[in-house]
Amino acid sequence: MIRGALLAAGVVSGCAAGVTSVAHAAPWQVPIASSYGAPGSLPADPMMTGARQLEAQVGPAAFTAPDFHPGVIRHMVMFRYKPATTDAQRAEVTARFLHLVQDSRRPDGSRFVQSIETGVQDSGEGNDAGLQQAFLVTFKSEGDRNFYVGRPVVTDPAYFDPAHEAFKQFAAPYLAGVVVFDYPVTLVDTAHPTPAPHHRRRS
Template identity: 35%
Template sequence: MTKTDSLLRHVVLFKFKQGTTTEQIDKVEAAFSALPSKIEQIQGYEWGTNNSPEGLDKGFTHAFFLTFKSEEDRAIYLPHPDHKAFGAVLSPHLEDVLVIDYWTK
């Protein structure tokens, strides 16, 4: 499904296992950030680390925000070999993940 007046957002939050080193997290950040140059269906990408003073993050420290033009593009991204390879870099360090997708309004 494609909506001409909105964009499909894919929001991913990571909580890393206790003891994950800064170097290991840097590798995860670099691997995720390389995906837009490898997967053409990603139309927009940004990320950052939590700095909320509210204390409601439940241990999630990293937010990644991807944009797709259609659900079909997202369907290509999810099983894409480069996305799967990223998962192999991430999974040894991941305690929890939260993913929410939505069409912008």
């Protein structure tokens, strides 16, 4: 029932009214050792290298702390499903992803995902690169995003979200491709249209 409601809404907020109890871990929420792709499948990336260097410099506790580089962060994830993935399997992937707004928690039980929204590709421009579905996850700091993302940047299980790691293992067999794009939100005052960074960038 709840999964159907989540799919129909397409957006789930961590601050929704009436959501006050601590959710119990679902069967798929167990620590895992893999991510969306196979180990060693990730290409060298300057942002990933920089993030790893920063994590090593400040330590995992500071890097994943709620107050580390505060400011609104969007975490965009786009999926291309394998041809053999059924509609029911896609629906299950979607439901479990959306449910992370409740299931993703810090060791003290506090929720840190502000919201998750989703939608299927609906552009007719022909530039979708075969991607079929997008998810947009919102955090209020880089630290919260770092704790959620975990591997491949944060490798100590004490400093990343086991619910998200478990979801990645569940979803991986159904996915042919994944694109992830994070950005700090920049607000533009319409009265003064010069963009003003709303977020402290990674040093």
